[in-house]
Amino acid sequence: MRHDIRSIIPLAIVGVVALAGCASGAPAESSAPPPESETPVPTVTETVTPTPTETATAEPPATAEPPYRIEDEAVLGAYSLDDVPGDEPLVVWADAEHTLVHVIGTGSGSTACQPTGESIEVDDGMLEIDFGWPEDDPMMACTADLRVFGWAFPVTGADESITQANVDEWTEDADEITVDVQPMAEPQ
Numbered sequence: 001m002r003h004d005i006r007s008i009i010p011l012a013i014v015g016v017v018a019l020a021g022c023a024s025g026a027p028a029e030s031s032a033p034p035p036e037s038e039t040p041v042p043t044v045t046e047t048v049t050p051t052p053t054e055t056a057t058a059e060p061p062a063t064a065e066p067p068y069r070i071e072d073e074a075v076l077g078a079y080s081l082d083d084v085p086g087d088e089p090l091v092v093w094a095d096a097e098h099t100l101v102h103v104i105g106t107g108s109g110s111t112a113c114q115p116t117g118e119s120i121e122v123d124d125g126m127l128e129i130d131f132g133w134p135e136d137d138p139m140m141a142c143t144a145d146l147r148v149f150g151w152a153f154p155v156t157g158a159d160e161s162i163t164q165a166n167v168d169e170w171t172e173d174a175d176e177i178t179v180d181v182q183p184m185a186e187p188q
Contacts, residue, residue, distance in 0.1 A: 065154040069149075069152075070102065070149070070150040075102070075150070081146060083104070083148075084104055088170070088177055089104065089167050089170050089177070089179060090103070090182065091179050091180075091181045091182065092104065093183055094152065095184065096184060098155070099154060099155060099156070100153070101127065102152055102153075103151045104148060104149070105148075106147065106149070107147065108143045108145065108146075110141075110142055112137065115169060115170055117129075117130075117153060118131060118132050122157040122158050122162065126166055127158065127165035127181060128165070129165055131168060131169045133169065133172055162181060163181055164178060165178070166178050167179060
């Protein structure tokens with residue numbers, strides 16, 4: 001069978017065009033998933049915003065550390081018996097940031113005969129300071145040696161606008177005493 005060159009040329013042209021189409025770089029259609037390096041095209045979907053069923057509750061305010069008895073003689077020595085007014089406590093800001101309050105009093109040298117600091121909070125623009133008393137011990141005798149004693153109360157939520165304090169159970173007979181909060185003493 002003899003082929004004429006004229007009959008081979010059209011066949012050769014069709015083959016060249018077919019090979020050129022494959023090598024053109026156009027993406028070939030495939031049913032295989034795209035490689036991981038390709039980002040899939042996002043599709044539009046309908047989103048529904050849920051209706052809130054609960055109201056958000058505010059977090060409780062930060063609580064301060066518990067009060068502690070002032071045992072540092074340098075701190076207690078800054079106050080004298082004359083600084084404390086009678087049966088009332090002396091309430092003083094102990095720092096410029098209004099995060100610490102000293103409550104100073106005079107009384108027996110026996111701690112069992114002194115009120116015990118329990119809590120402090122800011123309420124309606126005032127400090128609310130609570131004290132408690134130890135259980136009565138019939139064997140305990142309170143000495144007559146007057147001394148300065150005090151409690152330190154870390155406080156949150158206070159600022160310079162707070163100028164009064166309600167002190168509860170400062171004495172065993174008094175329920176509540178309202179006193180002015182003294183500013184922090186200026187260093188000398």
